[in-house]
Amino acid sequence: MVAGTNAESTVEFLDELNVRLLTELSADPRLRTTELARRLGVSAPTVRERVTRLEESGVIRGYRLDIDPAALGLPVAAWVRLRPGPGQIPRIIELAQRTPEVVECHRISGEDCFLMRVQVAAIAGLEEVLDKFLVHGQTTSSFIVSSPIEPRPINFGQ
Incomplete structure (x- = not known):
């Protein structure tokens, strides 16, 4: 769920047609509006309006391009857990934002x-x-x- 959205109103918004639309777009975000309309059995303007409402x-x-890091010469991937020193959380966030090698950063619960x-x-x-973070x-x-299970689309309750 997106931070700052009302979960109840969003769930109500996800009627059967929107769930089918999201399922199709999750499988192939590059589908043209006309193809989505054909697959869903609705008009192209209906698809455009629904996609716009889902975006808004x-x-x-968003829509993302999935690039193989190894193909770009970056084959080594690691998960790094970080336990900050006192008062260091804002500095860590800023450092992670300006460190291009950090491709994901999550604030988590627990010791780290x-x-x-x-x-x-x-x-x-x-x-x-x-060394930058230490x-x-x-x-x-x-x-x-x-990665025996690559990132996959969210199951929309089907």
Whole structure:
């Protein structure tokens, strides 16, 4: 769910047609409006209006390109947990935002406050990234060896 949205009103907004529309777009975000309309059995203007409403309501947050980091020379991926020192949370957020190797950063509960996914060309690159964060807290890293389940679309309750 998108932060700042009303969960109840969003769920009501997700009627059967919108769920089918989201399912189709999740499988292929590049589908043309005319093809979506054909698959859903509605008019193209109906599809455009519904997609616009889903975007404006925050249900559809964006459309992303999925690029293989290894194909760009960045085959080493790691999850890094970070436990900040006192008063360091804002500094860590700012550092993560300006560190291009940090491709995901999540504020989490538990002993650690942050979980980051880092993508680098070699282990030495990970060491450089970790060194930047070590002045703000304690890190623990785990290399991603394989991904038997790649990121997948959300199940819309079907």
